[in-house]
Amino acid sequence: MDRLQSMAVFVRVAELGSFSGAARQLGLSKSAVSKHVTALEERLGVRLINRTTRRLALTEAGAAYRDYCARIVQEVEEAELMAMQHSAAPRGRLKLNAPVTFGFLHLGPLLPEFLTRYPGVEIELVLNDRFIDLLEEGFDLAVRIGQLADSSLIARRLATTRSICAASPAYLARAGIPREPADLARHNCLRYSLRRERDTWSFRRGAEHVAVKIGGNLEVNNGDALRSAALEGLGIVCLPDFIIGEDLERGLLQPLLPDWQTPESPIHAVFPPQRHASGKLRAFVDFLVEKLGRKDGWSGGCRRAGREAS
Structure with missing residues (x-):
């Protein structure tokens, strides 16, 4: 052999x-x-x-x-x-993983340009919100949002995101506008079930940090489903700007607690060390940095909300 x-x-x-x-x-x-x-x-x-x-x-x-x-x-x-x-452009198959909503809104739309630029590459994109083992499941790369756990994976930072508390004008007209984080305890807060602390929302104002216990009648494992419920006036969400940025910009959702900020979360591309030398993988990671790394927020609405909260 x-x-x-x-x-x-x-x-x-x-x-x-x-x-x-x-x-x-x-x-x-x-x-x-x-x-x-x-x-x-x-x-x-x-x-x-x-x-x-x-x-x-x-x-x-x-x-x-x-x-x-x-x-x-x-x-x-x-x-x-x-x-x-030295003699060939990147080629071969890339198997990618990303969270559902981020992949649908921000990763998927980039793929046609990448594949046009590198026609020798084929991509399989798998979208799900569960944590996957890249080696065990045969993935070349995953996009992960939030602080990374210690591992043998190589990580390259692509961008950052921040969650924004928001609700529809109809809900706020009916239930009132929370002025302080503690007010959220009296509101119907729509929760993301995959968060580490799904019943607690944390905020910062200068050196002051507050963690608020929240509750509500809807808990979902997908951010876009929570966004839809908020647009229908069901309650308050605390979702990443890359999900609700356009809604804030159009006035469909109203940002809340302008004096308070939620923790910023990094967005990384992670991949196994043995994939690092792959030309197709390096080309794709460089492409993501080019397209996502220069974003100044995820929409005009997000940038305005971020400035109001700072």
Whole structure:
């Protein structure tokens, strides 16, 4: 067997902790993956992986060998890509993940321009609001909003967003306008169920920080659905400017609590280290930085609301 291919297969098994997972990502059968690892063990004369019916675990020798193999495989990939980039434009398939509303409103509309610029690239875009494991599910890149957890993924900052409290004029005419964060406790607040603290909204005014317990009769795991409910006059939302910016600009929603700000959230592109050398991935990340990094807010309405709140 080709030793370099066997090393690449072993690295993927070690990353995923699974022969079947590595087989799916590499387009091989599970038995072929097992044969590659066995061939390495026979060549080295040591066991690299302890196998049980429940789990795989690297041996001490396997862990050390994995680190060397990962560097070698990555350097070979980088050398090949560097040589290819001198004579060829980015090409190949990119599998991307993004939150539903952000992907629909801001990522999807950019793809035709990118694909026109790089006709050799194919894109599969998967939109969902759950946290996905890039390696396990075979994604090249994900767009993530909010503070990132520590991980082995490489992150590149694209833009920032800030949530804005808002409601329709009809709701405010009926229920009154909250003047302070504490007033929200008396209002019907529409909650995003995937937030870490979905029953608490936090605000800052200078050095003053306030966390308010809120409640309401609607909780949804999608921001655009909450936006629709707010437009119908059901209650108050606290949603990112990239979702409700146009509504604020058109006066369909009215920004609230102008003296208070919510925490700013970064928007990152994240990708596994072994994808970093990919010309198609670098081209796409650079494109996102070009298109999203120069935004001064997400609409005129967002910029006005942000200035009023500062």
